[in-house]
Amino acid sequence: MRSTRLFIAMPVLVLAVLLSGCGKVAPPTPYKVDIEIWGLFDDSDAYNGPIAAFREMNKDHVGNISYRKMSEATYQEDIIRAFAEGKGPDIFLIRNAWLPKFESLIAPAPSYEFSEKEFRDAFADVVVRDFLVDGKIYSAPLSVDSLALYYNKDLFNAAGITSPPSTWEEFLLDVKSLNSIDAYGNIIQSGAALGTAKNINRSPDILLALASQRGATVTSKGASDALSLSDEPFKKALAFYSQFSSIGSEYYSWNDRQDYSIDAFYEGNLAMMVNYSWHIETLRRKNAKLNFAVAELPQFSGSQPSNYANYWSFVVAKNKVPPAVESNQKAPFPEGKYNEIRVHESWQFLHYLTFPHPKESFTLRNVLSGTSVEAPVKDDPAKLYVEKTKKPAARRDLIEEQKKDPWLAPFASGNLLAKSWRVGDVERAEGIIAEGIESLNRGENTVDTALAAMDAQIKSKK
Numbered sequence: 117m118r119s120t121r122l123f124i125a126m127p128v129l130v131l132a133v134l135l136s137g138c139g140k141v142a143p144p145t146p147y148k149v150d151i152e153i154w155g156l157f158d159d160s161d162a163y164n165g166p167i168a169a170f171r172e173m174n175k176d177h178v179g180n181i182s183y184r185k186m187s188e189a190t191y192q193e194d195i196i197r198a199f200a201e202g203k204g205p206d207i208f209l210i211r212n213a214w215l216p217k218f219e220s221l222i223a224p225a226p227s228y229e230f231s232e233k234e235f236r237d238a239f240a241d242v243v244v245r246d247f248l249v250d251g252k253i254y255s256a257p258l259s260v261d262s263l264a265l266y267y268n269k270d271l272f273n274a275a276g277i278t279s280p281p282s283t284w285e286e287f288l289l290d291v292k293s294l295n296s297i298d299a300y301g302n303i304i305q306s307g308a309a310l311g312t313a314k315n316i317n318r319s320p321d322i323l324l325a326l327a328s329q330r331g332a333t334v335t336s337k338g339a340s341d342a343l344s345l346s347d348e349p350f351k352k353a354l355a356f357y358s359q360f361s362s363i364g365s366e367y368y369s370w371n372d373r374q375d376y377s378i379d380a381f382y383e384g385n386l387a388m389m390v391n392y393s394w395h396i397e398t399l400r401r402k403n404a405k406l407n408f409a410v411a412e413l414p415q416f417s418g419s420q421p422s423n424y425a426n427y428w429s430f431v432v433a434k435n436k437v438p439p440a441v442e443s444n445q446k447a448p449f450p451e452g453k454y455n456e457i458r459v460h461e462s463w464q465f466l467h468y469l470t471f472p473h474p475k476e477s478f479t480l481r482n483v484l485s486g487t488s489v490e491a492p493v494k495d496d497p498a499k500l501y502v503e504k505t506k507k508p509a510a511r512r513d514l515i516e517e518q519k520k521d522p523w524l525a526p527f528a529s530g531n532l533l534a535k536s537w538r539v540g541d542v543e544r545a546e547g548i549i550a551e552g553i554e555s556l557n558r559g560e561n562t563v564d565t566a567l568a569a570m571d572a573q574i575k576s577k578k
Contacts, residue, residue: 147449147484149458150180150439151465154195154205156188156428157394162505166497170468173491174480178461179448195221202437206462209428212246215254216340216540223434223459224252228481229467238471239510242425242534249339256470257429258498259507261392262530263318263325265414266399269407271305271387280388280411284356287388287414288367291360294387295369307369308388309377311361312557313550316370316377318426320549322390325424326353328535329416341538345549345571346564354556354563361557372557382406392426393508393527412526425534427510430470432462450484457483469497472513539574548573 153163160183167181184205186194198204199221210218235253236244240260247255267280275294281287291307298304313319324332332349334341344350359365361372378395380386382402390413399406415421438454449457460483468478473493481488502509502518508527509515518528539545552570555561561569 146176147453147457148177148179149449149454149461150182151178151207151458151462152205153181153183153430154186154208155183156186156191156209158505159185162501165495165500166469169494169497170465173478174461174464177457177480177482178465181465199433199435202435204433204436206433206436206458207430207466208433210255210431211542212242212257212425212427212429212536213538213542214540215246215249215538216338218431219249219254219339221434222254222431223463224254225256225432225463225467226460229463230471234471238512240512240515240531240534242531242536243429243510246425246536246538247429254339255429255431256466257427257510258470258501259505260425260427260510260531260534261394261508262423262425262527262534263321263390263392263413264526264530265388265411266381266391266395266408267388267411268381268384268386269409270384275387280409281414282412283417284414285417290388291367291369297368301363303369303371303374304385306374306380306386307367308360309370309374309380309386310390311358311370312372312374313553315372315374317389317391317395319553320546321424321426323350323353323357323549323553324535324537325390325413325422326357328422328424329353329419331419334535334537336538339538340540341536342575343537343539345574346567350567351563354553354567358553358556358563372554378402381408393524396523397506410523410526412529421533422535423530423533425531425536429510430466432459432466434459453484468493469501470510472496472498472511541577545574 163183167183171178171181195204195208232248232251232253235248239257243257243260247253265280271294272280277290277293281290287308294305294307295303296305309316310322316322327350330349330352332343332347332353334343359367360370362368363371374380375383375385377386377389378391378398381389382399384403384406396410399408413423435455436458460481464481473496476493477490478493479488480491498509498511499514502514506524508524508531509518510531515528515531518524521528548570552561552566555569556563556566
């Protein structure tokens with residue numbers, strides 16, 4: 117009986133020995149693929165270290181890993197054209213709002229690569245909400261960005277204000293103290309850049325953040341979200357936002373004749389603006405002597421704290437035409453297995469790049485044989501990335517570290533509160549919202565009719 121059990125327990129091993137014709141198990145089928153990454157904003161040196169380390173640990177299965185910095189102006193068109201030709205990248209960045217548009221082109225992470233719990237534990241909630249759909253994980257980011265308050269310390273000092281406002285109620289009082297308007301109604305010094313759209317950087321995002329703080333919620337179906345802009349939270353948000361550009365308001369501080377918000381801030385004529393972290397370096401380049409700081413986005417007293425996220429995250433292409441192999445060379449992968457292998461190795465690289473490795477090791481899997489080996493991890497790639505780029509982190513453990521950084525702390529804290537809106541064609545939606553704000557300023561609409569028009573246009577998708 118014991119010998120029968122032994123035979124049943126080891127059929128795969130016995131079969132392997134018989135097929136090999138010797139006393140050794142046949143090795144797994146070899147393969148090797150190259151990985152091409154398309155990114156934005158970052159130069160290649162932001163990734164050189166992690167790429168070199170991963171290639172070394174996985175040299176049996178990954179050949180060249182190349183990074184290509186693309187132009188933001190033509191990025192969407194470049195991606196769509198490349199995929200139409202079957203020559204797209206293996207890994208590329210998308211905006212968090214783009215998932216509905218690109219879902220059919222990207223491959224979710226293989227279920228064996230990491231679990232849903234690992235994903236939820238690793239990243240800020242907004243990442244999980246954006247990219248975990250019906251049990252499938254579609255993306256993994258290195259950085260998330262949310263809104264914070266930029267303020268001019270010299271103007272605050274001159275007005276006798278010792279600290280930035282933490283609530284919008286305090287913000288209103290500070291605006292009155294910081295404003296300087298002449299006898300003709302000209303704004304000489306502005307307390308805050310709010311109220312208009314086209315001369316305020318990221319004005320639709322600011323309105324969405326205010327609406328979220330007022331209790332706006334999204335309705336999700338798969339990878340898409342729906343918002344009702346005519347609901348009460350948006351009415352409260354737009355009424356609050358528009359008062360800063362209403363000449364009859366006691367908080368009037370901005371109009372469409374003001375310089376672009378970023379320009380006005382670095383020129384020293386604007387006391388406060390709401391914006392993302394990447395403009396810290398913009399302001400330093402524009403005016404190295406500008407005495408400014410950042411604080412957490414103000415909240416409404418008694419309301420649930422909230423923020424708004426706008427960020428980029430890595431995804432893996434679902435299909436790609438295999439590269440041509442010369443007739444005198446052995447194919448680097450088995451016939452018909454190219455995309456399976458390519459998706460596996462691309463996600464394996466993203467797992468290594470973006471997730472924490474608390475045991476200082478990483479499991480490398482052979483997708484064809486199912487075997488795995490443990491490789492040592494010397495440095496945390498995501499930590500190296502955020503330290504080099506000075507960007508707010510997507511990972512919860514790194515967010516905790518960045519809460520001690522005077523410049524990144526407001527954005528790190530904001531990332532834990534951030535909400536989002538996966539609208540697909542987000543650029544079109546932002547244009548509609550901006551035009552709705554402007555129509556209110558021109559007197560063509562009330563708050564209610566402006567929001568109703570925005571809502572109808574966005575839902576029409578024409």
